[in-house]
Amino acid sequence: MKSPEVCIDIWDRVNDVYFENNSYDEVIEIFRVGADEKCKSTGFYFLKLGWLAVLNSDFELGLNSFDQGIALKSGYVKQLKLAKADYYFQLGAKQEGEQQKIYLIKSEAEYKKLIENIPNFYDAYNKFTGLLLVLGKYEQVIQYGKLALEGGEYEFSYRNLTISYQKLNQYMSAITSMKKAFSLNKDIFGDTDFMLATALSYSSLGKFEHSLKVLQKLVELKPKAINEDDFQNVAKYIRNEVQKKETKK
Structure with a gap:
């Protein structure tokens, strides 16, 4: 996924720091502080911030980021909705029993809504097979x-x-x-x-x-x-x- 021009520099820096240190805490901080307002007004920013948070097991920040990006309606909306569906799947995989069931059902509902609203979204079909x-x-x-x-x-x-x-x-x-x-x-x-x-x-x-x-x-x-x-x-x-x-x- 190509980053928008307003986010290129900060996203390149995030990647460089991660490859050097393998620390999600550090790259999240760099991304949040270093991104300017133009970058933060894009869906790309919230998509990447959300996934960095999920990878760092900060699930609250992850979900909030996806929801903020979707609400912006500033590009990457379908990718953000797909990320949200997969978020519930990943969270469910870390749970057991009834709690796991709740998250997997949420994930299935998000996938079905996404697929219904965006036909021929092949990436969504592909990821849905995993759930x-x-x-x-x-x-x-x-x-x-x-x-x-x-x-x-x-x-x-x-x-x-x-x-x-x-x-x-x-x-x-x-x-x-x-x-x-x-x-x-x-x-x-x-x-x-x-x-x-x-x-x-x-x-x-x-x-x-x-x-x-x-x-x-x-x-x-x-x-x-x-x-x-x-x-x-x-x-x-x-x-x-x-x-x-x-x-x-």
């Missing part, structure tokens, strides 16, 4: 993932489609989406949920050698994955399936 996946609404992940892909090649949508297709027993579609995601970002093979869905899809298609190689690749890229319960359960399931196949011979 829908967490909610277990796999059919809707596929619906909005396909819509997102009408606007471009989104690795995140392909990733979520892979998992959702596997959950819905559509294994060939899962493998196709997996290959698309991998073509866009080879580092995705370090994503545990994505790789376990891929391994299970290959296993369900009887391609056990492929499924075991997928698990091996995951461990190579993310050694700690081997100690996770989900990994152990999937590995055990695939080993049992291989054993059943060998017994039938």
